[in-house]
Amino acid sequence: MTRRPLGQLEAEVLAALAAADGPVSTAELRSRLAGAPAYTTVNTILFRLHDKRLVTRVRAGRHYLYRLAVDEARLVADRMHSHLRFASDPAGVLSQFVRTLSPQEETTLREILAEQPGDHG
Incomplete structure (x- = not known):
């Protein structure tokens, strides 16, 4: 089994x-993740995400049920922007990113850019 970086597992969760x-419970969530990470690993990730206020939880018997507490699109966009902001070559990063898009992702990006005010080329 290949181990994923914690940041990647957090993103998957x-x-x-x-x-x-x-x-969802930890066990339910674990069944939705690829590679069958250990229950304790998923539980640890959920506790960390709760501490970061990215998820909420409610007690259900002896366990917790978890729910996303933030807008996923905003969270991912903020992370992408943060990485781009610290890159020494932002244009190169964007170019590499665009080259790796699937045809559907490229179409979606073109549609989004066309909807935005300003000249995008």
């Missing part, structure tokens, strides 16, 4: 919570 119809 947040995405799984965003896709959930309601609050």
Whole structure:
């Protein structure tokens, strides 16, 4: 089994919570993640995300049920912008990012840029 960096697992947990119809338990969430991470690992990630106020939790018997507490799109966009802001070559980063988009992602990006005010080329 290949280990993912904690940041990647946090992102996967947040995405799984965003896709959930309601609050989910650690065990339910674990079943939605690729690679079957250990229950304790998922639980640790959830506790960290709760401490960061990215998820909320409610007690359900002896366990907690978790729900996303932030807008996933805003969270991911903020992370992307933060990484871009600290890059020594932001244009190079954006160029590399665009080259790795799927055709559908590229179409979506073009549509979004077309909707924005200003000249985008």
